[in-house]
Amino acid sequence: MKRPVLLLAALVLAGCGDANRAPAGLQGDAARGRIALAQYGCRACHMIPGVTGSKVYVGRPLEDMAKRPIIAGTLPNNQANLVRWIRDPQAIDPHTAMPVLGVSERDAIDMSAWLLSH
Numbered sequence: 001m002k003r004p005v006l007l008l009a010a011l012v013l014a015g016c017g018d019a020n021r022a023p024a025g026l027q028g029d030a031a032r033g034r035i036a037l038a039q040y041g042c043r044a045c046h047m048i049p050g051v052t053g054s055k056v057y058v059g060r061p062l063e064d065m066a067k068r069p070i071i072a073g074t075l076p077n078n079q080a081n082l083v084r085w086i087r088d089p090q091a092i093d094p095h096t097a098m099p100v101l102g103v104s105e106r107d108a109i110d111m112s113a114w115l116l117s118h
């Protein structure tokens with residue numbers, strides 16, 4: 001009699017795992033990206049879905065990123081451009097207030113996977 005319950009629990013757990021995965025077509029590990037967004041201190045200037053911190057508005061809130069046609073006022077929004085921006089915003093806009101934070105390529109890909117799926 002216990003088996004159906006265990007099976008159900010396993011299915012529920014498998015479902016939770018999928019929720020952390022980026023939608024098809026995105027590179028990277030969104031769950032790891034969420035941690036990287038916290039570790040690099042992006043939250044000091046941006047509100048980010050799923051990353052806790054106080055309310056800040058230095059940069060725009062990074063929610064619904066997948067719905068934006070343009071990022072940072074200049075770049076067409078796609079994963080490659082998001083990674084470029086995160087790694088070196090000053091190369092794209094020398095006047096931007098966003099600093100270069102030394103984000104590795106892998107971390108930037110993972111961050112973009114989180115941002116484009118939340």
Ligand code: HEC
Nearest residue numbers: 040041042044045058059060071072073086096097098101
């Ligand atoms: C010192 C403050 C600061 C920090 C820290 C910071 N940003 Fe930014 N960010 C900004 C500002 C200001 C802008 C707006 C730039 C512009 O439009 O020229 C911006 C823009 C962006 C954009 C484009 C948003 C849009 O609406 O088009 C993304 C994406 C972004 N930041 C991601 C990050 C990530 C990821 C991190 C952490 C690695 C980070 N930022 C850290 C200040 C910051």
